[in-house]
Amino acid sequence: LWPVKVDIGQFEQVVVNLAVNARDAMPAGGDLTVRTPNVTAEECKAFSYRELAPADYVVVEVEDTGSGIAPDVLKKIFEPFFTTKEVGKGTGLGLSMVYGIIKQTGGFIFCDSEVGKGSTFRIFLPRHIAEAKKAGEPGDAPAAPAKVADPAKDLSGSATVLLVEDEDAVRMGGMRALTSRGYTVHEASSGVEALEVFEALGGKVDIVVSDVVMPEMDGPTLLGELRKRQPDIKFVFVSGYAEDAFARNLPADAHFGFLPKPFSLKQLATIVKDVLES
Numbered sequence: 001l002w003p004v005k006v007d008i009g010q011f012e013q014v015v016v017n018l019a020v021n022a023r024d025a026m027p028a029g030g031d032l033t034v035r036t037p038n039v040t041a042e043e044c045k046a047f048s049y050r051e052l053a054p055a056d057y058v059v060v061e062v063e064d065t066g067s068g069i070a071p072d073v074l075k076k077i078f079e080p081f082f083t084t085k086e087v088g089k090g091t092g093l094g095l096s097m098v099y100g101i102i103k104q105t106g107g108f109i110f111c112d113s114e115v116g117k118g119s120t121f122r123i124f125l126p127r128h129i130a131e132a133k134k135a136g137e138p139g140d141a142p143a144a145p146a147k148v149a150d151p152a153k154d155l156s157g158s159a160t161v162l163l164v165e166d167e168d169a170v171r172m173g174g175m176r177a178l179t180s181r182g183y184t185v186h187e188a189s190s191g192v193e194a195l196e197v198f199e200a201l202g203g204k205v206d207i208v209v210s211d212v213v214m215p216e217m218d219g220p221t222l223l224g225e226l227r228k229r230q231p232d233i234k235f236v237f238v239s240g241y242a243e244d245a246f247a248r249n250l251p252a253d254a255h256f257g258f259l260p261k262p263f264s265l266k267q268l269a270t271i272v273k274d275v276l277e278s
Contacts, residue, residue, distance in 0.1 A: 108124040
């Protein structure tokens with residue numbers, strides 16, 4: 001495959017999100033297929049996507065044999081908060097976040113679907129061609145020596161984390177990112193469930209990482225409830241909204257970290273480490 005320029009952590013979230021959606025579309029089982037062909041600018045004509053600019057791409061296809069998506073629903077699937085899931089099963093931020101990540105790379109994402117036969121998501125990532133370094137012109141001053149990069153920050157830890165996120169794919173990615181660095185991670189898909197987990201653990205939680213918009217109980221309400229039990233609880237909000245959009249509704253003495261969506265898994269590990277050390 002040709003090289004592409006993407007954030008590995010963010011793209012992992014994209015693939016996991018699409019795979020989880022495919023799983024949910026096949027409750028009785030089925031086939032999940034992932035393909036990764038190179039597609040030339042000339043071959044782009046074979047696709048009937050008007051928005052697709054002709055260029056060389058690496059394509060990632062995620063195909064399922066599930067229930068499919070009705071045409072009137074298909075045109076809305078990348079809109080924030082649009083979801084066909086039951087109440088309590090997701091806020092609908094998953095595919096809009098996928099869309100945002102792909103657009104950040106300069107790529108495209110499309111979905112073809114037929115009710116009763118399944119769906120295919122196609123991601124077009126621009127081929128990356130590294131620019132050759134230009135030789136210095138005669139008389140140019142010698143280039144300054146490159147700075148030695150600072151040692152990478154140690155993002156490992158041993159703390160207990162309560163991860164609260166109603167989107168399965170986002171939660172699964174976060175759990176992998178933190179457990180792989182040594183953290184003990186307990187998960188919850190809503191604020192109500194998070195309180196139950198917190199009580200079951202006897203309050204032995206070092207930090208809570210929570211989405212803001214969730215069914216049943218949102219993140220700010222969860223923080224308020226936890227502070228009644230543990231006033232100095234360390235807390236990180238994860239949100240697609242600007243920080244001040246919800247912070248104004250919190251008590252003036254509420255302290256928390258903030259991680260905007262979309263984020264890389266390294267950014268998640270970094271904010272957890274920073275808040276724990278603050």
